[in-house]
Amino acid sequence: MASSLSSSLPCPLFFLFLLCNTSLLLVVGGLNSEGTALISFKAGIRDDPAGSLRNWNSSDQDPCSWNGITCRGGSVAALSLPKKKLVGYLSSALGSLRSLRHVNLRNNRLFGSLPASLFAARQLQSLVLYGNFLSGSLPPEIGELLYLQSLDLSGNLFAGPIPSSLIHCKRLKALVLSHNNFTGSLPLGFGGSLAELEKLDLSYNGFSGPIPTDVGNLTNLQGTLGLSHNRFSGSIPPSLGNLPETVYIDLTYNNLSGPVPQNGALENRGPTAFIGNPGLCGPPLKNSCPPEVPSSNPFRPINYSPPALEGNSTHSGSSSSRLSNAAVIAFVASDVVGIGLIALVFFYFYCKAIASVGAKEDGETSEKRPKGRKECMCFRKEDSETSPDSIEHHELVSLDRNVPFDLDELLKASAFVLGKSGIGIVYKVVLDDGLTLAVRTLGEGGSQRFKEFQTEVEAIGKVRHPNIVTLRAYYWSINEKLLIYDYIPNGNLSAMIHGKTGTRNSTPLSWEVRLKIMKGIAKGLAFLHEISPKKYVHGDLKPNNVLLGPDVEPYISDFGVGHLANIAGGSPFLQSDRIAVEKIQGQHSDVAFGPIMSKGSGYQAPEASMMLKPSQKWDVYSFGVILLELISSRSPLVLLDTVEMDLVSWFHLCIEEKKPLSDVLDPFLAQELDTEDEIIAVLKIALVCVQANPEKRPSMRHVTDTLERLINRN
Numbered sequence: 032m033a034s035s036l037s038s039s040l041p042c043p044l045f046f047l048f049l050l051c052n053t054s055l056l057l058v059v060g061g062l063n064s065e066g067t068a069l070i071s072f073k074a075g076i077r078d079d080p081a082g083s084l085r086n087w088n089s090s091d092q093d094p095c096s097w098n099g100i101t102c103r104g105g106s107v108a109a110l111s112l113p114k115k116k117l118v119g120y121l122s123s124a125l126g127s128l129r130s131l132r133h134v135n136l137r138n139n140r141l142f143g144s145l146p147a148s149l150f151a152a153r154q155l156q157s158l159v160l161y162g163n164f165l166s167g168s169l170p171p172e173i174g175e176l177l178y179l180q181s182l183d184l185s186g187n188l189f190a191g192p193i194p195s196s197l198i199h200c201k202r203l204k205a206l207v208l209s210h211n212n213f214t215g216s217l218p219l220g221f222g223g224s225l226a227e228l229e230k231l232d233l234s235y236n237g238f239s240g241p242i243p244t245d246v247g248n249l250t251n252l253q254g255t256l257g258l259s260h261n262r263f264s265g266s267i268p269p270s271l272g273n274l275p276e277t278v279y280i281d282l283t284y285n286n287l288s289g290p291v292p293q294n295g296a297l298e299n300r301g302p303t304a305f306i307g308n309p310g311l312c313g314p315p316l317k318n319s320c321p322p323e324v325p326s327s328n329p330f331r332p333i334n335y336s337p338p339a340l341e342g343n344s345t346h347s348g349s350s351s352s353r354l355s356n357a358a359v360i361a362f363v364a365s366d367v368v369g370i371g372l373i374a375l376v377f378f379y380f381y382c383k384a385i386a387s388v389g390a391k392e393d394g395e396t397s398e399k400r401p402k403g404r405k406e407c408m409c410f411r412k413e414d415s416e417t418s419p420d421s422i423e424h425h426e427l428v429s430l431d432r433n434v435p436f437d438l439d440e441l442l443k444a445s446a447f448v449l450g451k452s453g454i455g456i457v458y459k460v461v462l463d464d465g466l467t468l469a470v471r472t473l474g475e476g477g478s479q480r481f482k483e484f485q486t487e488v489e490a491i492g493k494v495r496h497p498n499i500v501t502l503r504a505y506y507w508s509i510n511e512k513l514l515i516y517d518y519i520p521n522g523n524l525s526a527m528i529h530g531k532t533g534t535r536n537s538t539p540l541s542w543e544v545r546l547k548i549m550k551g552i553a554k555g556l557a558f559l560h561e562i563s564p565k566k567y568v569h570g571d572l573k574p575n576n577v578l579l580g581p582d583v584e585p586y587i588s589d590f591g592v593g594h595l596a597n598i599a600g601g602s603p604f605l606q607s608d609r610i611a612v613e614k615i616q617g618q619h620s621d622v623a624f625g626p627i628m629s630k631g632s633g634y635q636a637p638e639a640s641m642m643l644k645p646s647q648k649w650d651v652y653s654f655g656v657i658l659l660e661l662i663s664s665r666s667p668l669v670l671l672d673t674v675e676m677d678l679v680s681w682f683h684l685c686i687e688e689k690k691p692l693s694d695v696l697d698p699f700l701a702q703e704l705d706t707e708d709e710i711i712a713v714l715k716i717a718l719v720c721v722q723a724n725p726e727k728r729p730s731m732r733h734v735t736d737t738l739e740r741l742i743n744r745n
Contacts, residue, residue, distance in 0.1 A: 064127070065107045066094040071124035072110075078118035078140075101702055106130035109702040113159075113541070114138045121165075126151035133702045137183070138162035145189075147172045157181035161207065164188060169213075174199040181539075183207040185232065193217065198224035205230040209257060216240030222248045229530070232257035234281065241265035242287075247273040253530070254521055259283040259307075266290075267311070272297040276447055279520060283307045290320050301445050301461020315445055315461070427515075428485075429504045430492030436462055438506065441515070446470070454596045459518060468503070469519070471592070473512035473599040481507060484598045488514070490565055491591045498555030500578060500588040512599040519586050524548065524657075525574035527583075528664055539699035542706040544583050545661045549713065550738045551585035552577055556654060557731035559590060560647045567591070568645045572653035573634045573667075574660065633667025633677045637723050648725035654734070655679075655720025662714055664697035679721045712741055 062070070066089070073084050087097045095102035101109035107128050113135050120143035125131065131152040137159050144167030145160075155176050166188040173179075174196025182200075185207045192215030193208075203225050213236040222245030231249065234257035242263050247270030249256075256271075256278055263285040271280055272295025280296065281304055288310025291297065302315045312320035427438040446460040455472040462468070484507060492502045506513040521527070527540065540548075559567040569576075569590040578586045636652035639645075656667060659678050669681040676684075685695050692711070693701050700710065716737055722728055729737075 062089050062091060063093050066091065068122075068124040068127045069094050069097070069100070069107070069110075072122040075122040076117050076119035079115070081115050083112055083115040083117065098705065101133075103130065109133040109135075111135040111702045111705075112139070113543075113703075116140060118142075121146055121149065123148040125149050128152050130154055132156045132178075135159045135702065136163070141165055143167075145170060145184075150175055153177070155179055159183045160187065161185040162187075166190065168192075169194055169197075171196045173197060176200055177202070179203055181205040184211065185209040187211055189213060191215070195219065201225065201227065203228055204251075207232045208236065209234045211236055213238060217243050219243075220245065222246040225249070227251060229253050233261065234259045236261050238263060242268055242271075242282075244268040244270045247271050250275060252278045253526065255279045255281055257281050258285070261285050263287060267292055267297070269294055269297070271295075277449065277522065280304055287311055291316065298447070301465060301467065302463070303461065303465040303467070306465075315463075317463075427504055427506050430489065431501075431503050434503050435464075436466065441468075441470070441506075454592060467518040467520075469500075469516045471514045471516070473514065473592075473596050480598045484512070484595065487591065487595060487598065491595075494559070494567075496555055496558045498551040498585055498587060499558065499590075500586045512595075514592070514595070516588070519578035519580055519588070521579035521581065521583065523575050524577040524579060524585065527579055528574060528660060529666065539664075539697065540583075540661075542700055542703050542710065546709065546713070546738075546741075548577075548579075548583065548585045549658060549661060550735070552587065552654060552657065553731060553735040553738055555585070555587040556650055557735045559587070560650070560731050566647075568647050569650050569653075570645045572650050572657070574657060577657070636725065638725055646725065647731070648728050651720050651728045651731060651734070652725070654731070655717045655728075658713060658717035658720065662697065662700070662710060662717070663695050664699075682718070709741060713738075 069087065070089055073087050076084060079085075083098050085098070087094070091097075093102070093105065094100050094107060095105070099110060099112040099115075100107055101111070108130055109132060110125070110128075111133065114137070117136070117139040119141060121136075121141060123146035125134070126146070126148040129152065132154050133156060135157070138161070141160070141163040142165065145165055147170035150170065150172040153175060156178050157180060158176075159181065161183045162185075164187065165184070168191035169184070169189060171194040173182075173194060177199065179200045180202050181204060183205065186209070188211065189208070190212040193213060195218040198218050198220050201224055204227055206225070206228060207230065209232045213233075216239060217233075221243050226248050228249050229251050231252060232255070238258075239262040242258065242265070246256075247268060250273065252274055256274065259281045260283070263282075264287065266289035267282065267287055269292040272292055274280065274296045276296045278296060283304065284307030287305075287308040290313035291305055291311055293314060302317070305311050305316060312318050427441065440462055441460065444460045444462045446458045449457045449459050449469065451457075458470045458472075460468045460470050488502070488505050492505075495501060500519060501517045502514060503517060504515040506515070556569065556572070559569060567590055569587065571589065571593065572587070576587065576589045578588050580586060634653040634656045636646075636649045639649055656678055659665075659682055660667060663678070663682075665678060665681070667678050669676055669678055671681065671684075682695065692707070696710065700706070716734060720728055720734065
């Protein structure tokens with residue numbers, strides 16, 4: 032029939048008919064344009080040992096079912112293939128994906144340059160390429176990504192200067208370019224234009240020139256400002272003092288010179304942030320500034336000069352002489368008064384010694400009196416142990432043989448406030464040798480309970496685990512009680528999930544990092560419950576009490592602090608609460624308790640409001656809430672229309688209404704489709720942990736084993 036049809040049609044019309052039918056077949060059965068662009072990306076991959084691109088077939092109508100691809104409204108929104116050992120180059124065809132918002136190709140083996148045409152995908156919000164072998168310069172077309180929020184190119188071989196167009200990406204929250212070969216100075220207007228930045232790491236590059244003064248405008252920064260291991264020169268801008276005090280400003284190993292400013296966030300910093308800059312001087316460094324260098328103290332007049340450096344006029348000389356004579360007289364007078372006071376003290380104790388000896392000793396000869404005086408002035412061991420709680424203690428007690436500091440070093444160290452609570456204030460303290468500690472105050476009072484405090488604090492000090500903050504030492508006096516811990520540098524889990532108070536959320540956490548945090552908390556809690564010297568109950572487990580180390584490893588903090596604060600006289604409890612807790616602790620001395628959680632915190636087990644005795648099952652419930660929080664990135668108290676409900680109730684409501692998983696997930700996790708099975712498995716663990724009946728909740732050992740199997744399976 033086809034032959035008869037062709038013979039009946041003129042030749043041009045036959046070819047037109049054939050062309051139309053062929054086009055129709057392509058539309059019906061062929062791959063769409065986005066899929067074609069992704070096939071071009073696949074063509075640039077030379078090796079795919081994990082078979083991640085195995086189901087990328089050109090026979091499909093669209094790529095939405097392919098591994099690593101997420102679609103929204105039928106268009107490709109995300110390409111996520113992290114840690115797949117892909118070897119190849121980036122295809123420029125990716126720029127034709129007009130709805131592409133997220134690209135995550137971290138920790139692969141991609142090489143070659145970053146194609147400028149990639150930035151034709153103007154909707155890009157995150158571009159994560161760290162841990163590859165990409166090289167060349169950063170194309171100026173990056174400035175056209177007006178919606179870009181996260182750019183991580185760290186751990187590659189990029190070189191050349193940062194294009195000035197980058198400052199047009201005003202929505203950037205995370206800029207991580209560390210461990211590359213970038214050079215040149217930072218673009219003009221860098222800090223002023225990128226004021227939304229919450230994370231900035233430019234360390235381990237070859238950046239040069241002065242640090243822009245407008246970097247001090249980055250008031251949303253969190254964690255560490257990484258400028259170390261570069262070639263920045265000139266003085267440290269005092270404007271860096273405008274940064275939040277909780278930001279660690281790392282300026283090590285540059286070519287900076289001049290005095291270290293002592294204002295705002297730069298004030299009372301330890302020397303560790305400035306080492307490797309031979310030209311820097313002044314506090315907190317040991318090398319003082321030469322006289323001709325003006326002081327960096329913002330409160331001292333510019334024209335101020337010390338008296339010793341003023342002119343040699345007769346008037347100045349006589350004035351200096353009179354000042355010296357007055358000073359000498361004052362010192363002599365103070366010495367005389369001091370010696371007199373010491374003599375009075377000795378005389379007082381001598382009189383007490385004579386009176387205590389009694390009438391018999393009044394008749395003794397003078398050669399026996401020194402013996403009586405010696406017995407009175409020197410405490411015998413048995414005398415000092417009869418009433419230990421009545422003695423004022425003024426010494427730092429080490430709980431670790433390797434503690435390399437004493438009380439004087441601690442009190443003289445640079446310090447600034449990390450946080451305040453009803454229990455006390457926590458300081459970051461940097462010693463002269465660079466050792467950084469966290470010091471918590473516990474208030475005043477409690478002079479009659481030293482023995483109880485000593486027993487409890489030494490038991491806590493014996494707890495050693497990689498996921499628990501270590502208590503290194505303590506100090507006790509009537510007016511001050513201090514707990515000295517290891518300093519954990521990356522803030523707490525709450526800030527990592529939600530951002531600090533008053534700011535937008537921080538850079539989203541990958542599922543891999545979240546799983547690592549979950550596993551670490553579970554291990555630490557299981558250790559407290561079953562393996563530690565005492566069977567502890569934390570009692571106040573929440574993200575604020577989970578600190579994060581340099582590699583985002585979790586550390587449980589503040590267990591036992593509530594009880595210590597109660598003993599020390601600085602307890603945040605009401606008197607009735609304090610009596611109740613003391614009564615419980617007297618009845619159950621084999622368990623150590625943390626502070627009771629406030630009602631309505633969202634982490635409190637349902638039975639906690641009806642029982643005085645804390646239980647390890649309380650901690651299991653709190654851990655379950657933390658899992659739900661890590662999965663959803665929602666606060667523990669959810670506002671639903673005008674009704675506030677806790678996170679557990681909200682999850683149960685979503686399950687009853689059969690909402691899809693994407694409705695409860697953190698939107699960032701929706702990009703990692705290859706982790707969906709793991710997320711569902713962890714969600715099941717969380718829901719078991721937050722069961723209303725405490726007897727149905729698993730032990731933390733069981734939870735840890737389950738998470739371990741989940742992780743080792745992949």
